[in-house]
Amino acid sequence: MGKFTLGFLILNFMLSICANSILNQGTRYMNVIEARQLAKHVTTSEGDLAILQSVDFTLNAGEVVAIVGPSGSGKSTLLALLAGLDSASSGQMDLLGAALHTLDEDGRAAVRAGQVGFVFQSFQLLPGLTAVENVMLPLELAGAADARERAAEQLQKVGLGERQHHLPSQLSGGEQQRVAVARAFVVEPKVLFADEPTGNLDRASGDMIVELMFSMRAERGCALVLVTHDQRLAERCDRVLTMDGGVLQ
């Protein structure tokens, strides 16, 4: 490789870092999520039940927010509404510039495609697919041509390069969650939703997942909404919001 080429590559790399940094600075305080007066009601045999009431919430680009609260307080319901996994009974909800409250389920899915990552408490890996195939899935759904290469690269980053062809049943809980983290970041999400990501793991594995998740998020500068019971984990976030009885405090 000639000196000129090498120099050009270094310059290009430095420029791209600068550009990235400038853009991240520029978007850091733009709204990734904006929810106004969100409410969710369900009808039960005993009448109307309010799960979520008048929630106002804003998430800026690159911001990390933890939502904490007791079980049954509505944390996961809020996460589902913010990510467009469910529709609100009332209120307005914008995700990445799209008004989710005006969209049907397919419309909301189109907003998520290639822009949103998830890490779930129960890992949610497809049991019939290998680790690399699980990671490829969101890329393939977004129409990426080089899904396998990018998924394999991502698995290397989470330390599972050697186990990419293993099925989830052949991996430990911590390893499965690392695959899930790789899958969440492989699409370069603008926002990541994590629902109790360490809830099914022992402490050591949980710590490892948290470190991995936070470092990868920092590297990409994406926003993060984290639902957790873990106070230590919440304290690492920019903001901590508490849910209680369906109300965000």
Added chain:
Amino acid sequence: MSTAESEGAAQPVKAAGSASVAEVKAAGSASATSLRTEFTLALRQLRREFRLSEYLVLIFALILSVAAVTSVGFFANRVERAMASQAATLLAADAVVSSPSAIGTEVRDKADELSLSTSEVIEFPSVILNEAGDTSLVAVKATGEGYPLRGEVRLSEKLYGTDRAAAAVPAAGEVWVDPRIAGTLQIDVGSVLYLGDLEVTVAGFIAFEPDRSGGVFQMAPRVMMSMQDLPESGLLGDGSRARYRLLMTSEGDGIDQFSDWIEAKDDANLRYSTVEDGSPAVRSALVNARRFLGLAAAVAVLLSGAAVALAARQIAERDMDTGALMRAFGANSRSVIRIVLIRLALLALMAAVLGSIIGFIAQTALAGLLTQFFQTELPQPTLAPLIGGISCAALALAGFCLPVISRAATAPVIRVLRRDLPLAQPSIWIVVASALVAMLVLLTWLTHDIRLGALLIIGVVAVVSMLWLIARGLVALASRVKSPSLRRALEGLRRRPGSISLQISAFSVGLLALLLLAIIRTDVLNTWQRQIPKDAPNFFMINIQPQDVPAMTDFLTARDISSDALYPMIRGRLESINDSKVGEAGYKNERMRRMTERDFNLSYQAAARADNEIVAGEWWPADTTESFFSVEEEFAEETGIKLGDTLQFKIADRTVSGEVKNLRAVEWESFAVNFFVVGSPAALEGLPASFVTSLRVDGDHSDFVRDAVKDFPSVTVIEIGKMIERVTGILDRAALAVQYVFIFTLLAGVLVLVAAVLATRRERFHEAAILRTLGASRRYLSASMSREFILIGLLAGLMGSTIAAAVAWAMIELVMDLDYRFNPVIWLAGTLLGVIAIWIAGVIASRPVLRQSPLAVIRSQV
């Protein structure tokens, strides 16, 4: 930094305002998963899913359906062609054009154009003389080259001696003669006879003439001569009474094309017959055979459908998670459904290919087995059954699987966060409707009988509903039972009321089908074959003059020969129905036209016959002085005759009219003497009549025939034993084929049992893990499951056996018009089979449940 990272970073989030719905939808469609990606994803999922038991059940069920349908399709195709060919021997061809005058060149040219093989036959009455000048009225048949095109003429060298197939038609200057004239003319092989201007030599006695069955009553003794001798004989001149027949065969669809052509031609002088128009007994045997084969395949397909439906339910549970996750990552619902459709299409394709191969091998093996039963090689099948197999797989998936799985694919995406959400169930109406439509199409297509298909579906729906209700009732009962020993057996029912009810229903359906098969195999086939009794008559005696009746009765009694009664036979033509001339308003069908354009045989009797069942109206009083008619029900249906109609017949130079007093069902397969129309004595007695009877002569027939011909020269003795043998042979072969096809049904029944056991395995895994965590031993769990399966087996067995008997009765009595006899052994065996089979299947299927570590199970269920 990767390109992707740069690209990702270079796309700032829109700062203000919200994207419109149109923008998002446009973006969504732009990022929509390509069909190629969907295909890749579907293929990848399918590749791994094959390891799962529910997919194995699904694919086996589909393969089995296709194999059953294609094997029956291929085999039935060959057997039907062989049967048609054998039945064609009764016509000596696949089709025959006959005419009172020479058949024109237009018809022959058309036959040549369609590459039909043809042979010409001319029949006419004549008188033959021996050297002593004795004469006999004979029915001459001049045969052209190639006759008979189907079947063979069999000859014997000695009177009623061993026969052999004739190699060709009679040589010029030779004749083959009916043994019946041997007595009259005192001749033997080599004797000289005079036929018109011709001197001919007897070259053999006719033991069997294939196309002789049609109109046996009108036949004088046969003399068969060469067509080459006809001009020289001077027998046929202008205005001679003769019947010209052009026999035709084809290996392809030439006959069908010819049929279309000649029907369009609508020439009143030309009569056209095919095998389908042949004798009622053969037609009935063919229809029954086709129906039984289709029915056997239909039951296999239905059972496979049940297995598919059970497996689909479990697949749907998995797909619900997969679909929700894919949609969380941005896939739209159409894309998820397309992936499901691609998977199902791949499954259908795979099942169609494998099933068709198995089906083809199965029919080849069966054909090999049955070669000895067919006197000729079975014809090669056409490829049409393949279309049936592929359609069957697609239809089974679409009807039994697609609604459940596609609904699961579009289940709420929030399931990725809330695993505790109940499974999304499709509308029960959609599931039921799609399954019913699929069943109706499959059954109608397989049985060629929409009535049978509809009856089966009503039966299936009634049975499943009943089983479901009984199962639910039992579950309710379980919650009230206090007995400790029963409590443990019933607690499983209480814990899983929905799935256990489904399981009991499925087991019962599986057992029901197996038992139904057993009943059909033994009872129905026996009943069917019983239609031609072992002591069926093997001779007809016709032309018995009224004054000879007492002497003939004495003759038969002296020889201890069991015979039917002597029935009067009168030739008559139906002229009008309710004063409306027959044929004036056209003919309902060709058969009706034929039946009403010529004379046919009527009879009269005072009392009703025991072997004819009155299906409408009532028999007339024995001493009635009024003119009444009794009409065979199928004849009545085809000719449009109804109870109470007034029929008018032209008999000799008289007109006889009377009211239709009743309709009768006749078992033509019994070969007893029967008539389409029977009158009261007041209507027909006294008109010119001869008498007819059927009788059975066991052992050597030659003495009996000689004596009969000697004592009653005017009587014609016709041996029909050979014809009966042929019809019985057709029935036997069909019965064997049906039993073979039942192997598929048996396998499908077993598959349903396996699918039903697997249906609750996931729940059992979870439940066993919790119980073991709480301290239950494997032995406790094993004993508990055993009791539960025994109880389920007992219930399923009892219900399956009882309903199988009821369904068999309905099928045999109502659909097949045969008599059903309840078989308690099968009922009891069915109940025991239920207990043992389900217990064994349950214990085997539950072994992994007991072996699995509780931790692994609980983790996998999180």
